[in-house]
Amino acid sequence: MRVLVTGGAGFIGSNLVRRLINHQHDVLNLDKLTYAGNLESLDDLAGHRNYHFSQCDITDLEAVKKVIGGFKPDWIMHLAAESHVDRSIEGPRVFLETNVIGTLNLLQASLAFWKSLSNDDRAKFRFLHVSTDEVYGSLGDEGYFTETTPYDPHSPYSASKASSDHLARAWYHTYGLPTMVTNCSNNYGPYQFPEKLIPLMILRALRGESLPVYGDGSNVRDWLYVEDHCDALAQAVEYGRPGETYNIGGNNEMKNIELVKQLCVILDELRPRKDGQSYANQISFVADRPGHDFRYAIDASKIRDELNWVPKQNAATGFRSTVTWYLNHSTWCDNILTGKYTLDRQGLAENSN
Numbered sequence: 001m002r003v004l005v006t007g008g009a010g011f012i013g014s015n016l017v018r019r020l021i022n023h024q025h026d027v028l029n030l031d032k033l034t035y036a037g038n039l040e041s042l043d044d045l046a047g048h049r050n051y052h053f054s055q056c057d058i059t060d061l062e063a064v065k066k067v068i069g070g071f072k073p074d075w076i077m078h079l080a081a082e083s084h085v086d087r088s089i090e091g092p093r094v095f096l097e098t099n100v101i102g103t104l105n106l107l108q109a110s111l112a113f114w115k116s117l118s119n120d121d122r123a124k125f126r127f128l129h130v131s132t133d134e135v136y137g138s139l140g141d142e143g144y145f146t147e148t149t150p151y152d153p154h155s156p157y158s159a160s161k162a163s164s165d166h167l168a169r170a171w172y173h174t175y176g177l178p179t180m181v182t183n184c185s186n187n188y189g190p191y192q193f194p195e196k197l198i199p200l201m202i203l204r205a206l207r208g209e210s211l212p213v214y215g216d217g218s219n220v221r222d223w224l225y226v227e228d229h230c231d232a233l234a235q236a237v238e239y240g241r242p243g244e245t246y247n248i249g250g251n252n253e254m255k256n257i258e259l260v261k262q263l264c265v266i267l268d269e270l271r272p273r274k275d276g277q278s279y280a281n282q283i284s285f286v287a288d289r290p291g292h293d294f295r296y297a298i299d300a301s302k303i304r305d306e307l308n309w310v311p312k313q314n315a316a317t318g319f320r321s322t323v324t325w326y327l328n329h330s331t332w333c334d335n336i337l338t339g340k341y342t343l344d345r346q347g348l349a350e351n352s353n
Contacts, residue, residue, distance in 0.1 A: 001026070001075055002025070002026045002071065002072060002073045002075075003020050003025045003027050003073060003074065003076075003077060003237075004027075004028045004068065004073040004077070005020070005028070005029055005030065005077045005079060006076070006077070006079055006080035007030075007081060008027070008029030008031050008042075008053075009038055009039050009042065010031070010036050010037055010079065010080070010083075010193075011192040011193055012130070012187055013029070014038070014041035015226045015227060015229075016077065016230045016234075017042060017045070017051070018042070018045065019227070019230040019234060020234065021045060021048060021050050021051055023234070025050065027050060027051055028052040028071045028073065029042070029051070029053045030056050030058070031053070031054075031055065031056070032056065032057045032080070033055055035339075036083075038336070040332060040335060041332070052071070054067050054071075058103075058106055059102050059105065060105070061105040061109065064106060064109045065112065068109050068110060072113075074126075075126045075237050076110055076128070077130065077233060078106055078128065079130045080102060081098060081102075081160075081161065082094055082095045082098045082160070083132075084157070084195050084196070085134070085155045086195070086289065088155055089290060092160075095156050095157055096156075098160075099157075099160035100160055100163045100167070103129065103164035103167050107168065107171045107179075111175055111177050114177055114178075126178050126179075126238075127168070127171075127177060127179040127180070128180050128181075128236060129181045129182070131161050131164065131182060131184070132158065132161050132183060132184060133145050133185050133249070133296050133298055134154075134157065134158035134161065135152075135153050135161050135162040135165060136149045136152060136296075137152030137293060138152075138293035138294045138296075139296060139297055144297045144298060144299035145247060145296065145298050145299060146302075147244075147246070147247055147302055151165075154291045154293055165181050165183070168180075168181050169181060169243070169245075178243075179243070180242060180243070180245070181244075182232070182236055182246050183247050183248070184224055184229055185221065185222035185248070185250055185297075186223050186224060187224050187225075187226045188223055188319075188322055189225050189318070190322070190325045191226075191332075192226070193336070194333065194336060194343060195343075197259070197260075198263065198319075198322060199326060199333075200343060202263060202322075203326065203333060203337070203343060204343055205264065205267055208282070210284040211260055211279070211282045211283045211284065212285075212286040213256055213283060213284070213286065214285075214286060214287075214288045215288035217256045217257025217258075217285065218255055218257065218294075219256050219292060220253055220255050220256075220296065220297070221253070221254065221296055222252055222253050222296055223250050223252040223253075223254060223259070223315070223319075224252065224311065225250060225312070225313035225318040225322075227312075227313070228311040229248055231312075232248045232303060232307075232309045235303070236307060240307060246302055246306075246307070247298045247300050247303065248298065248300055248303060248309075249297070249311075250298075250318075251310075251311060252315050252318070253297055257283075259319075260283060261283070262315070262319055263279075263319065264280040264282075264283070266319060266323045267279045267323060268280075270323060
C-alpha cells in the first residue's frame with residue numbers, strides 16, 4: 001500500500017514508518033520537524049526506495065492538499081500532534097492549532113481526495129487517527145477504559161486530542177470518509193524524546209542528576225512498548241472497520257515510583273555508578289503536575305478479539321530493552337541535549353501563555 005504517515009519523524013511515527021517499510025509498504029513521512037521531530041531517528045532508511053519525506057505543517061491546508069494529491073495514498077495514518085502534557089500546560093494554544101485545526105485540515109483534504117477516487121480505490125482507502133487514553137480522564141483504583149468510556153479530558157493536551165477524535169468520527173458519520181480512531185496507553189521505547197518519563201529518568205540518572213517524581217509517585221500508568229503499538233496500528237488500518245474505535249494497551253500497569261525504581265535496578269546492573277551506590281538514591285519527590293490524572297488502564301479486548309492483536313513485551317522485557325537502547329545510542333541522545341532542551345521540568349501552570 002501507499003501510506004502517508006503524519007508525524008513520521010516523531011517517536012511513535014518513526015517506529016511506525018520503519019515497521020511499514022519493513023513490510024514492503026511505500027511510505028511518505030509528512031512532518032513539520034518541530035523540536036520533537038528528528039530525522040536522525042530514520043537515518044537507517046535514508047535512500048530507501050520505499051521511503052519519502054515531505055516537510056509540511058498540517059495547519060497549512062493548501063500544503064496538506066498538495067502533499068496528499070501528489071502522493072495519492074491508500075492509507076493515511078495520522079500521528080502528527082503536540083503530545084506532552086507539561087508543555088500543554090505552559091503553552092496550550094499550539095496544541096489547539098496543531099491537534100484540532102491540523103486534524104481538521106487533514107480530514108478536509110482527505111475527503112476531497114477520497115471523493116476524486118474510483119469506486120475501487122475509495123473502498124480500500126482508510127484514515128486512521130491515532131490518539132491517547134488521556135481523553136477518558138482519570139480512573140480510581142479499579143476499572144478500565146473501554147471504547148465506550150465517556151470522555152473527560154483534564155489537560156489542554158487531552159482536551160485537544162478529544163476534540164480531534166470527535167472530528168475524525170464526525171467525518172465518518174457525516175461525509176462517509178472511512179476513518180478509524182485508536183486510543184493508546186503510555187508508549188515507551190526507542191527514539192522517544194527525553195521530555196517523557198522513561199528517557200528522562202534514564203538520561204538524568206546517567207548524568208548524576210536528581211530523578212524528579214511528581215507528588216508521591218502513586219499515579220498509575222499502563223505502559224505500552226512502541227513496537228507493539230505500531231503492530232496494533234498496522235492491524236487497525238488494514239483490518240479494522242471504518243467508524244470504529246480501538247483501545248490499545250500494554251497490560252502493564254505500574255505506579256510511577258515503581259517504574260522509576262525498576263529503571264534504577266536495570267541501570268545498576270547494566271551501567272553501575274562509579275561510587276557503587278544505587279541510582280535510586282537520586283530519586284526526589286517534587287510538586288505534583290496541575291490536574292495530574294491518578295490512573296490510566298486500558299481494556300484492549302476489542303482489538304484482541306477482532307484484530308488478533310496482543311502486546312509482545314512486558315515489564316521484564318520492554319523496560320530492559322529500552323534502557324539498553326538508550327545506553328547504546330548516546331550520540332542520538334547527546335545531539336538532542338546539545339539543543340534548547342536540557343531535561344529541565346516544564347508544565348508549571350503559572351507559566352502558561
